[in-house]
Amino acid sequence: MSRRTITGFSNPTVKALRALREKKLRKREGRFLAEGLRLLTDARECGRLPELLVMAAGREAHPLLEAIEADVLAAGGDVIETDDAILAKITGKDNPQAVAGVFAEFDTSLDALDRCSAPLFLAAQALRDPGNLGTMLRTADAVGAGGLVLIDDCADPFSVEAVRASMGAIFTVPLAQARWDEFLPWLRGGSGQLVAASLRDAVPYRGAEYAAPCFIMVGNESRGLPEDYEAACDLRVTMPMRGRADSLNAAVAGAVLAYEVLAALG
């Protein structure tokens, strides 16, 4: 455990923290950055402590922040104080929140999911927008989903943008990452209904025969789900489209379906 102050931009710790904003380096380190007292408090309440806490030297005192600081030091972590300019360099924001934490990434293998833990799960395939990904995590938290499965090449859930959009759900919602040819055999190895929002061969989403554990899958923002993925689903449902467009934002479609399934099975 240690507590120290950093004043130079070229300090190796500053460089290492700044590097966590880049996916490649983040993956190499197996670490990610979460910013702001609210996120860090959410994490602490879920039993997740940062390995490293970075705080603005000129911050206002706050009992929640002091509690996190004490816990991090007690757990053998590091606490660093620095100035606003360096904090801005680390977080890449002009107005950084006064605190950020570095966390070890979680296990995101399919084994991290317990299909008996909840009546519904969310899944996203090739979801590219970190904001959408974070929003789906937040929705998964709200509906009490047993987890979010990221299928194929999705945005990185540990990016600063996704973590921020998740509003803390990154710490509460079990997360799995898998290729389709890993996910489908895993799903079929136990109980589980796979449901897609679809325009092909679909039934109305309201009153459809959902069954627990129900896995609600949405596709890529531009292309939707591949046709063979849809064909592999147990149920294809469609939502009314009264306008010119034939689709919703992926995170929105997932949420509308999730609340319908929650009403049916929850």
Place this chain on the structure above:
Amino acid sequence: MSRRTITGFSNPTVKALRALREKKLRKREGRFLAEGLRLLTDARECGRLPELLVMAAGREAHPLLEAIEADVLAAGGDVIETDDAILAKITGKDNPQAVAGVFAEFDTSLDALDRCSAPLFLAAQALRDPGNLGTMLRTADAVGAGGLVLIDDCADPFSVEAVRASMGAIFTVPLAQARWDEFLPWLRGGSGQLVAASLRDAVPYRGAEYAAPCFIMVGNESRGLPEDYEAACDLRVTMPMRGRADSLNAAVAGAVLAYEVLAALG
């Protein structure tokens, strides 16, 4: 009408187009930028033509683009060809789509809304994120809403980010901008039920007594709705929150409610 080629970064037209990415200059000009063939095609199908069309000189020929070009010239508009580097400067993106259009902003007074035109409307108060705003426009299109009302200081619906997230709904969904002290008297001057997603004094959102025209209002991403705005609503509804958090993304909450109201009234 004119058709010309621009090759210099310092060309006044390039500067004027680039300025449309800044809100202050956009408001002064009363013009906004929409990028990509899909958006421009959506616009054309809704009878909206750009005053000015900018195209990459090295683009691939496309019949839909040629149709737009012909219409713009026939309507007395301008067509400009330029290179990828200048197009990137205009759009602010490294990989700009090969075409962008400049449109006159629409009338966004409350008079633009017809409360008899649809059973439901969306409203957002102090919504700050242009992506959320565009997503709400897209949802409004999907549920066949009669419009989206932006209350108080919201993100600019004519920003490049909001236009992009709307996926063309900026051209299809009637849009109004008003202060709360303009909106509420306007609403009370005719029929209209004001509904808020709320945790205070609220009934379950499923099976609530919705009445057309139903105005579904969501609040700011961080603060939600002001307490007195909620108190002024005819109905406060709440959605199940099974997780740690007590809220959803604003655009998601609006969409879940909108689909519920559509099922009840549509």
